[in-house]
Amino acid sequence: MEKAILEGLLEEEKLVAIVAAAIAAFSGMEPSDFYIRSIKRFPSHTTIWSMIGRGEQVFSRLTSY
Template identity: 45%
Template structure:
């Protein structure tokens, strides 16, 4: 079994090069994702500070947990309607 793996690795150099490219792309995606998460944390922190009427330096956001979207469509529509009526 190990010999077959060795042969696959030896003769599939092109696939290895493609895998390296994919790995590099994933690294850049992680950086971009981290940057987006940082912006999200900053926006949520600012919203909480505004709501509490406090300085953002007086509290610390430890974590933000994104919950899975399991609500039915009718529930989402109901929430959106409630938000719209409160904004008007």
């Protein structure tokens, strides 16, 4: 593989690890208790209320199992 492709994959792995750690810290769950299906960037024009609403939806899905 090209060096640029390998570096891109490493950055993606780091991002997933950071997101998993944040979810675990926020929810009190262990990272092995959930898996990340996808990561999507919020548009820069998203309001704080939209971001809070999305966060509440994600948390309610995590805690409903």
